[in-house]
Amino acid sequence: MSGLRVWSLGALLVLCVCCLSKAGAQITHPGEVKALQAIKKNLNDPKNNLRNWNKGDPCISNWTGVLCFNITEKDGYLHVRELQLLNMNLSGTLSPELGQLSYMNILDFMWNNISGSIPKEIGSIKSLELLLLNGNQLTGPLPEEIGFLPNLDRIQIDQNQISGPLPKSFANLNKTKHFHMNNNSISGQIPPELSRLPSLVHFLLDNNNLSGYLPPEFSELPNLLILQLDNNHFDGSTIPASYGNMSKLLKLSLRNCSLQGSIPDLSRIPNLGYLDLSLNQLNGSIPPNKLSDNITTINLSNNNLSGPIPSSFSGLPLLQRLSLENNFLSGSFPSTILGNRTLNKTESIILDFRNNLLSNISGNLSPPANVTIMLQGNPLCNSNLFNITEFCGPQTGSEDTSQSTINSTAICLVQSCPTDDYFEYIPESPERCVCAAPLRVGYRLKSPGFSDFLPYLSNFEVYLTSGLELKLYQLSIENFIWEEGPRLRMYLKLFPPVGDQSIFNESEIQRIRSMFTGWHIPDSDVFGPYELINFTLLGPYQTFILDSQKSGLSTGALVGIIFGAVAVAATLTAIISIFVTRRCTRKHRTVTGKRQVSKIPIKIDGIKDFTFEEVSLATNNFSSSTQVGQGGYGKVYRGILADGTVVAIKRAQEGSLQGEKEFFTEIELLSRLHHRNLVSLLGYCDEEDEQMLIYEFMPNGTLRDHLSGKTKEPLSFATRLQIALGSAKGILYLHTEADPPIFHRDIKASNILLDSKFTAKVADFGLSRLAPAPDIEGIVPGHVSTVVKGTPGYLDPEYFLTHKLTDKSDVYSLGVVFLELLTGMQPISHGKNIVREVSMAYQSGMILSVVDGRMGSYPSECIEKFLTLALKCCQDETESRPSMADVVRELENMLRKMPDADKTPTEPAVSNPLKAATPPFSSSSMKNTYVSSDVSGSDLVSGVIPSITPR
Template sequence: MEMKLVIQFFVLFIFIFCFIPHASAQSTHPDEVAALQSLKTKLVDPMNHLVNWRSKGDPCASNWTGVLCYLKLSTDGFFHVRELQLLNMNLSGTLTPEVGNFSRLQILDLMWNRLTGTIPKEIGNLSSLILLLLNGNQFSGSIPDELGFLVNLDRLQLDENNLSGTLPKSLANMSNCKHFHLNNNSLSGQLPPEFSQLPKLAHLLVDNNNLSGKLPPEYSALAHLMILQLDNNQFAGAEIPESYQNLSRLVKLSLRNCSLGGAVPDLSKMPYLSFIDLSWNKFTGAVPSNKLSDNVTTINLSHNNLNGSIPESFSLLPALQMLSLLNNSINGSIPAGIWHNKSFNSTARLLVDLRYNLLSIISGDLNPPQNVTLRLRGNPVCIRANIQNIHLFCDSDAGGNGTSDGPTTPAACPITACPVDQYFESVPEAPTCFCAAPIRIGYRLKSPSFSYFPPYKYDFVSYITHTLKLDRYQLSVDSYAWEEGPRLRMYLKLFPDISKTDHIFNESELRYIRHIYTTWHFPGSDLFGPYELLNFTLLGPYSYVNLGTAKSGISKSFLAAISVVVITSAVIVSVIVTVLLMRRKNRSRQLSRKNFSSKISMKVDGVKEFTFRELSQGTRNFNSSAQVGRGGYGKVYRGVLANGTVVAVKRAEEGSLQGKLEFLTEIQFLSRLHHRNLVSLIGYCSEYGEQVLVYEFMPNGTLREWLSGKSERTLNFVMRLRIALGASRGILYLHTEANPPIFHRDIKASNILLDANLTTKVADFGLSHLAPVMDDEGSVPHHISTIVKGTPGYLDPEYFLTHQLTDKSDVYSLGVVFLELLTGVPPISHGKNLVREVNAAQKSGSLFDIIDTRMGTYPSECVERFIALGLRCCQDKPEMRPCMLDVVRELENVLQLVPDSMTMSDTTSLQSCSSSSTTNPSLNKFARMTSDVSGSDLTSTVLPTLAPR
């Protein structure tokens, strides 16, 4: 056996020695070098970005200045271009068919140039393409049918070109595409009903084209659609299908100037709807009176043929910024409750435009606050002399336009404090006078879901800086202006951290920030919608930074020589180590089999005993491709049983093996743990010296994955609160009802799992008994002394210092999870400790600055109580922390305070997550174990105690 193994490694060594140096001496694949050469000859580059390169070198790695062009060594021994980004470089010319030779290309970004000609059909050959960004050019002709072959594409941006012809039905094959941005072209024909087959489509922007026909009712099947923007097309006489009210995730519906008719549909069943623009159409009848979502900011029904009265339900919309019924035949009274029922802060603004209707009565006191702009010109009420100050609202320019910027924050430094010649500026939001060189970014929101920006400026800054891992003061919104669309164009300045002594970003930071913007790593935002990067300007100390992949100063021959030496040494060492390990393993297996050959049997109720052959077949002989994780116990594999059931198989490694009696005793103990918030064992295997545990897969992965953005969905406040409550109930069961009681001692977000319905399941407990054991006198000690185990950031500091584990050690770890739920930040991030950061924010009164913006809206009182509970759990002294029963009770009380409207919308969100989880490969990749075994559920009416055993 050993001789055979040595021979195999020797053959492998010869193969690597002979072929690897040859491969490493290769450069970019010849077809791709030719494509780059062809691309360069067809592009006119007035700024000389595309300079010459050595024909046998790494062209885009070494000599394309300012161009992001990444290469990666592949299994064929060649480098392949993975990303080609030539955005906003003032390039003209055409895109050659040879672009289809980049066989491994994932990003093709040519935004904001002046490219002409047609889009090459050969782009359809780029099967690995994820981002196709050709917007902001002058491409003409039709969209190639071949683009439908791009089944891995996430984002298609062809907007703001001169494209014509019809929308290809083949685009419906892009099963992973979330963003269709085809606006501002000259596309004609009908919207293909086949687009309803796009399972992940979130944004459909086809406004400003020449589309006709009807609105496909099939689009109601787009379960993830958030933005439907079809303005300025000609759907003559068409109606909005009644089935569109089933678009439960829709945030923005914009169908302005589309020649639509019929009645305005009832949109009250859309819980996330924020923006409605149906203006400049031919709608008739009354305005629907059912109450819309509390998220609604904009209702524009102007320039239609509507009649009837203004619905009283409009007075119940707390986020409303604009209501326009201009130029209809609305009659009856003006409901003053629209502004009287609204609480205005300093940045809130409300525009009520009722001009040119048939309104003749004022309902209530006509005295709106300064935040409200009321326009009544062209109504009968304006000629009634007995209404005081009526002329203030009937003048043509009454109230302004509702889009002023508002006051700006004064700079923290005197004007003369910063050296202008070095492009340094005062950082406006810095806590002290600080001068630094900013990065200037042109940025545009392509479809925001609001009409007035100042109330959302704070959320916007938090949204950007959180993703870029910056502090809020490092981003300044320099200016912004509304453009036709409506779209919001803004100029941002990003400043380096105040701790930097040189007052500038380093090159790696610049690369990181630009990479986030150009690869769309910002999480999806319902409120701000899709964005586009207009420019990324580097001035002053950044002028000479080349953001393209830098040329290596080490020659290829030297790298090849190093590769040979390293590989040769590694192979020799591997042969020696493998032989030694095989000898040791064989001896160990012999001993193990001898130890396990004794006839020990034990019936374990509630779990199934699997044969090793069953589990081996189900995991393809524990193939590495089936491995989905690894823990302290051993490796975890995805297995499929003979009946088709998918399971998670945990195979113990040598260091985790126990005696057979101990193992079966452990299994018997685990089989007795039944609770809806705990992962439950469904089977085991104990033969041939193997010890294997079998669990069910959990399709929605771990809490940490959701908080880190690996999931497509985000968790709103109510979801997070219920997750915390479920985890707490599971831990309470371990502490009080397990016999013997268990202290988990490694509670963390990655050990909190979510099933298909987002029910919380606590995992990785009970593999070794950690709770106190009775002493000789029959009493239970308050702690146990143990080797410190756990995860940094979650670890109880008292336990770390004293090695004494108590139930309050779990309370501390769970408190950290609570803070993580509310902030979205890991317990240790960029050298900062989450508990300290939240404590500091509470003391400074800036608690809401650190709340995770992805959580959406939330009741402030509930969040304050939730954070307060988390901080109490994280007290340094264990005696100051609440017990688990008090934690559960407090979370139940907080949940009862949540408004019914939020808990109902949470149920809808949960159902959406459940339906999407089974088809989301990114979630399946991180699947974990779960159980459907139901058990006792602890509520506030149960008073368990920690009884001795």
Template sequence: MSSLQGNPICSKANEANVIRFCRPGIGGEEGPGSSDNSSIATCSPLSCASSDSFEFVPNSPSSCQCFCAAPLGVVLRLRSPSITDFRPYENPFEVYVTTNLLLYTYQLYIDSFEWQESHRLWMNLKFFPQCSTTMHQFNDSEIHRLMNAIATFTLPPNETFGPYDLLNFTLLGPYSYIKVVLESSKSGLSKGVVSAIVLGAIFCATSLFFAVAVVFWLKQNKHKKSKEQQREFISSEGYMQLTFSLVTKVPIKIEGVRGFSFEELEVATNNFSISAQVGQGGYGKVYRGILTDGTIVAIKRAQEGSLQGQKEFFTEIETLSRLHHRNLVSLVGYCNEEGEQMLVYDFMPNGSLRDLLSDRFKKLLNFGRRLQIALDSSKGILYLHTEADPPIIHRDIKTNNILLDSKFTAKVSDFGISKIVPVADGDEVLTGHISTTVRGTPGYLDPEYFLTHKLTEKSDVYGIGIVFLELLTGMRPISHGRNIVREVLGACQSGMMFSTIDRSMGPYPSECIKRFMALALKCCEDESALRPSMLEVVRELENISMMLPKGDAVLPDLDAFSSGGSVFSRLAQFSNSEPFVTADLGGSDLVSGVIPSIRPR
């Protein structure tokens, strides 16, 4: 394609398609901030099937010249960029996008851009797969990861480029089978109607402001009476009344949940001191507290603007109050005073599975213990799917939400975005799925659920499958642009399965590893129909456990380290000891010391 470089039109920043037609021509002089595309001039057009929507990667590195691949098209619109000329910011934008999507810079090409009314910047982007001699297109897992990240606005706010709107995914050639429907941003309302709505909203907001001011003044003069009314959440029968809205109060009675005052939890945590803090997440901070009766608890305190809103707060209370299983975290109580949202749980001294899979504590997890953690977690999820009344889909199974008590018994936690499965009379499930907005954590998100918005119990199966792969490999679900399912599946298909196993696991029985890996990959099938049920998962894990030689189920008893303190102080004492090796294992059935080709976590 010929270039207009040097033409006066190229000096007009607001002209459409400047970036496409004003870049240096193929083989021409390289301009400032442009990619070196001269190598494409020597590529044979016959080596790239353009008819099938394949094309040469414009910015491919010198080590991968003439790389032909199928791009994934994305159309974005920057809503309020702080710049007036995009060309000098082309490279920073590419770095900003690829860094947050865990891609190499050459994998993104800005095909065209155009300034629109109200200072908005429309652009057409092309994402190319990583340079490879065998793969020339994204696989399903990577497509789902990228589309999920872009559609859920994973890119953090940027002062230069501002927020963005996702307008379209361009899925041609090998991606044409993927169907995505995006809601139109047009409201269809006339300007007159919009103006009326705006004026009405301003009037209502002004009235509401004065009303709130009056109410606030009245409440300040009746502070003591207000606190007494707050404590009336607890009735004489031990029930709790909660409200889902500050405007419309819908009382919910939940039996067996204790309501704590703010002062009680403040005392329990020594005024929420830093020394009592044991964790932090998107919801807020987690503290270790000691109640007046000596009970040690974990207190999850929401921070202002937390990701978990009022609805999720009440959902978790209501859900946990009626779930009782040894592999589910038990709710002790709650606090809903003085603008605070706090949940009180049984304290889990060994932290989360994510903590234990960190490099500092991996030596505590031999294969038998990892298998037991997998079995415990699966039993907890199985209870949710089959024994809870009504059944529950967790929707956010991940290593952060699997906690371990003093005896390393795994317990599933965090039910803030869980969904209840509708059940008809006679205990018959109405439908096979729930149509809902996609929620969850990238890397653990069921790809079929992401594309169809149809949530099923198999979505939890996918999440636990990712957890199994983490237990086996020590890898994170997504790291340095690598997807754990893709990496492990590729290694297995090439006969290199054992190269992915976490070296810190120590000796392990190879046949158990093979069956555990096969189960994990089966859980991570893209199609939910191909995944096993949780009942099948539990049965297979029990069968694998029976294959273990006696004495190899777990590490030596660690109860000696469970008398107080956190996982970080206690487990450090054990991390320098010799790894446990069972005497019942023959050398022919041990696989250890293999240098993995995939970087472990």
């Protein structure tokens, strides 16, 4: 009977299709329907974005993200044209059935959590033009089959975990303009065969594991504009002299690539705007020929360059940054380097010549106020040259523009906007105080051709509004922030035109979104390639259907579908009702009362799986009165559980690009770690589309809060020493007693929390890595090779240069924290690096000038020992740093010798004032690497969260 029932159902379905066809209906190709169903089966959809994928026909019923051709092909069926599933919180894997969508032009899974490998079957979609898979967790090698897609224009797989070599078959991609593959683990030699690509414009493979040599044949690429290969390992390779013949090149970035040899003559590249060859082992002199007048950025720092500073650097009309620090340049500093250039109020220039062998200044040095010149560490600073002190001392630098908010000029006295947050005044409207609901867009420039955005802000507004076919006043740039790369991320608001309704209509939203997702906005020589991060619909736009498109079916076709469906509806209803009722009866008990399944794969002992209702109740439904902090990951709330336990709750914000991986990492690690100097994880919540971590609450917040003066009472020296020891003990436990051992990778003052007794507890394990396991011979490797992550100012220079993470990397970061405890300074602030500033003050006998005066009296001998230990931890060379066990031992000895060692940590120390002393060790070998690009860290969970740079 069961088999007969299934046969009958199948027969009726066939009858239904026949009826629809006779009625003149157009339907999606059955093979593509099955393919879409298989695709959905392989995905996890916690937000139920694909809930209509089991209703009706994909093209006719407007399945979310499925866009179809408006007319049928010769076979009489509708076909899928685009699969647009951007930023939908999807996980799971990519189904091989994607290859059956043989008419598709755009495949977009950007900014999800898809894992697994890229199916080779995608190589069967010969019509594919855009392959967009960036911002996921994809692994495995690139399929050779992708190299045989004849119409592919753009391949974006950046920010995944793709490994293996670049396939030589990619040399067949004659129409491909954009290779965006940065931030993966792609390894091996760049195939010289890729030099045959006639259309290649952007080649972005920075932050991978490429090796071998730079192919000289790349100079034959006829249309290459950007070559960006930073942070790879071309050990011993030179920069081919032929690269000076790349006539169309706009940007050459080969930072930290282990390159040797000399710098080729690049003066024949007429429009070169950005050159970064820093952090290599380049030698010889700088070529004397003048670079392009379009150049904005020249970074040749941290090499072995010698000889004079070329006069050709003078008078470059668009120059924003010239970085030549940490080389062996000699001779005179040319005071005429600015030429006759006049700067407006938005322009600034940074000229960094620190740590060279410059012995003199040619001419009179009197730069404008918005020009920063840095000459510290040169012999000329020890001379009696007039008016040189301000350039040789600690630099405040120009205003920090790594993150900026653009202020509106509109002032509206009459508050007529709706009271919710979705309507606001159009800032630059020609008619003041016009109220409208903007579209909110996350947008990023992936390889901009400048170092300072403010001088280009107006040009960018014109460029983007022209590309979107909007009027200039319809765009508002809320803020921008520089990210690792460097890349420039922005938060935009797009307003409807004045005179129309106060919201965009649906067709206009679809048009604007398709301009972004289809890359219909032309690339700019200055602004470079862009990407859409998010296109979130809030307020009045929440009900709009933008991920699908009407298929353009005629009324007659729809009538045919309706009558055909009615003809079999009664019979189908009867059969399906019987079938479904019996199946549901069997499963009723297993489904009833079942809550949304957690994505945590196993039950973890000692870590409670909280329900959303429990956490909501603890925070009074996440009331703003319970919020105690906020960061890039999300918000932190103070909660009180049902049993009275006070907790800190870190709640991931919707659309967070960095939270998922850190969420699972932190649960996995903290569930096995138990030490009085490590923050305790009490539980997590992973349901209702939410990810939250629940910790013990730290009532005294973060160490950074106390050092920055946010708290009323300053920390005494004795308390600071206790905090240093507690932090070191927690890290020592990670290195030696955790099983397996762990490298924290993000030690910083904001990740050291203080309980009610000021006991230090190390927090935030989202970036942590397991220490290397013994190999087959029982030998434990000394490092883990990994992409550099952490926080600027705390990064181990050797890890930054070699990508080799060791236990001494944590020692370096903790040493920076010790210097913060001693001085109260930030690790990096307005061009000042704390390690270098303290080292210079120490060597000059001026340590009193940097010691934090707020900690009262202290014994000079303890200050000396603590400072010596901190600077030893911050040595560039790994072998020169103490082990964490040595650090703990040294701190314990210091505390035993403190005159008030028996006091509680919160009581201030009282002793002799500090005496100037000769430094007990030589730090002449210390040459610190200044990290200028943002290498983002993870968020903190505690009483207060500072603002941080997102990844």
